[in-house]
Amino acid sequence: MxxxxxxxxxxxxxxxxxxxxxxxxxxxxxxxxxxxxxxxxxxxxxxxxxxxxxxxxxxxxxxxxxxxxxxxxxxxxxxxxxxELSGLKDAIVLPLIILIPYLVFIILLEGDYIFNIMQEGFVSWNF
Amino acid sequence: MEVTATENSENESLWGGAKKPFEATYGKMMMWFFIVSDALTFSGFLVSYAFSRFKNIDSWPIADEVFNHFPFLHGVEAPMYYVALMTFILIFSSVTMVLAVDAGHHMKQSKVAFYMFLTIIGGAIFVGSQAWEWKNFIKGEYGALETRGGQILQFQNLETGKRVSLEEFAFELPTDRSTHEKSKGLWYSNESTVSEITVSEVKAGFENNEDLVIRTEKLNSFGRKTVLSRENSLAKIESASQVVQGANLVHNEYGNRLFADFFFFITGFHGFHVFSGVVINIIIFFNVLIGTYERRGHYEMVEKVGLYWHFVDLVWVFVFTFFYLV
CATH class of the missing domain: 1.10.287 (Helix Hairpins)
Known part of the structure; x- marks a missing residue:
């Protein structure tokens, strides 16, 4: 350096x-x-x-x-x-900005789906 | 191979170990590898927190009601202030760390030591603050009832809208219920201390006090907790099965059980990172003092622990947002 x-x-x-x-x-x-x-x-x-x-x-x-x-x-x-050199910069940043938003997207979609199932399903969650 | 190597002497040095990939040293590169993988670990945690929150989006506890303590201000509702203070402390200790790295580049030993010292102090204050935050969270403030279905029922005054703690209104009833001990009954089952207040005491006190109503976990369209009418409250309290005061991994008085689990797990994991960072910083600090890096000719070690320390700060920025703000 x-x-x-x-x-x-x-x-x-x-x-x-x-x-x-x-x-x-x-x-x-x-x-x-x-x-x-x-x-x-x-x-x-x-x-x-x-x-x-x-x-x-x-x-x-x-x-x-x-x-x-x-x-x-x-x-x-x-x-x-x-x-840093752009190679190192990309090697650090790209995996994170590709993987994390992808993970956030699929998991939140799933969470929202399960919320709807629990709302509209016939099972009572307050027994 | 021999031929190409003799033809191009630049290629020879490329493979001979003289050239560093990305012009970064081995140690720095490995620190970055670790940080990237640790960042993915933390995003896994935060995303699973977000999953549980989206799954229970209409009943998640409101952070402002949970984290509203400030040292020496008892009974004053001060949401956000303390955690904001913690955030500033951590950002500031990040700055002193950068200044230490910068002083290292200029080979100023005493300056590096001074800034490292300030960084350690900042980190220690932060870990202490987190411990205090945990203490308040575990101790709880008002107490609540838990229904058979696992919902939390909290109490508030109908007129003032202020929360009321169980101790204030619960009746003291005579009871022969005592804590189960191994010597007195089933040797294979255990019981933690029986709560000082029983469900029937809370019920009796509640029926007696006309001003009290129940607030449920459910959030209304304004994002506030639903408050039941007096009649509905009297009906609702019948489904209560146990008293909850404070928080642990199984029950918590703030609402959804998962909230406490994620709070302990994520802030605990982050706090452990800060603690490790402080320990590593102390080791490097003493190395600076005894002149190890002066003799080595460079302060790259300070730069490497600096990377780790900034990463811890970076994670806190996200934990702060998703636990306290959003």
């Missing part, structure tokens, strides 16, 4: 830092802002975001997207994926 081989800009180059240390603090500020937004929304739960959208509330989708954003910056800047 070269000593100063870090890529020092985030947000696709909109935000550039002078040193790696500055970038670390910058990412911390960004992650803290995102977490604060999450906590704020989690406490206030604005009524307008409680409407259902794609099987769950809009608020939950916002939480999930913000989580993925945080995960991206932790992996890219704290775990230095940004500085």
């Amino acid at each position: 070269g000593h100063d081989s870090h890529k020092l800009s985030i947000f696709r180059g909109y935000l550039k830092f002078k040193s790696n240390q500055q970038k670390i603090w910058g990412v911390l500020v960004f992650l803290s802002i995102v977490t604060t937004i999450e906590v704020f929304l989690g406490i206030v739960k604005p009524e307008i975001l409680m409407t259902p959208f794609l099987k769950t509330k809009i608020l939950n989708w916002i939480f999930i997207i913000l989580t993925l954003v945080k995960a991206y910056y932790i992996a890219w800047d704290f775990m230095h994926i940004r500085d």
Whole structure:
């Protein structure tokens, strides 16, 4: 590893830092802002975001997207994926972003199906 | 082979062990292998949690009602605040870890040691917080009745809408029921301590107190727990079969039994990762202090444990979302 081989800009180059240390603090500020937004929304739960959208509330989708954003910056800047060769980057990221959504999709579909069976079936679950 | 090798000297070094794949060292690559497989393990856990939640989507406990404690604020409903604090602590200890790695690249021994020390402190505070969270969860707050079908019945005041704990209204009735011991009966069966409050005491207290109603597990269309009328509550309490106070792997007063199981399992597995991370960090910290990496000429070991530590933080980001927010 070269000593100063870090890529020092985030947000696709909109935000550039002078040193790696500055970038670390910058990412911390960004992650803290995102977490604060999450906590704020989690406490206030604005009524307008409680409407259902794609099987769950809009608020939950916002939480999930913000989580993925945080995960991206932790992996890219704290775990230095940004500085790795694209081969290693792909070898790490591709298995995860292919397998996990696939697993989530089939398991949640199954869970929803079983919920419907228990709702509409003739078996009483409250004996 | 000989021919091609002599023809192209670059190929020779490619297979001779001089060139590192992806320009990463063996140790770093293996850490990444471990992290990818561990990430899949955690997604397996979180997805199975999601499965059970989707299966019981209309009766899952509401996280804000379960995790609402904050140190030194007794009886104050403070959902989210403590777990948000834990999240900030973990993110901050991730930052000090990155700073340690960065100082390592510049071969600054004392700075690496200082930042490693802060990381260890952050990790220790986080594990302690998780233990406190578990303590509150296991102890419970209000107590509830469990029906024969395994549903949880909680109690609240009809007018104020505030939850009421069993101790507040249960009658004390005389009883000869005592804890079963091996010496007094069947030698092959065991019984944990009999709850201080019996079902009949709760029933008697409930019938006596006109203000009380039952809230069931079922969620209404606003995502809140269904509250029964006084008449329906009196009918419903007849199906109660046992008193539940606090939580364990078999019963919990918060609602669906699976909720407690997944809480213990996933946060426990994550907490175990944090604990291991703290132990590994301490080992590396002492290695930094005695100058092992200074003599080795590089601080790559700090980078490798850093990867693990950030991964633990990354997992917490997801656990936080799916247990506390969504």
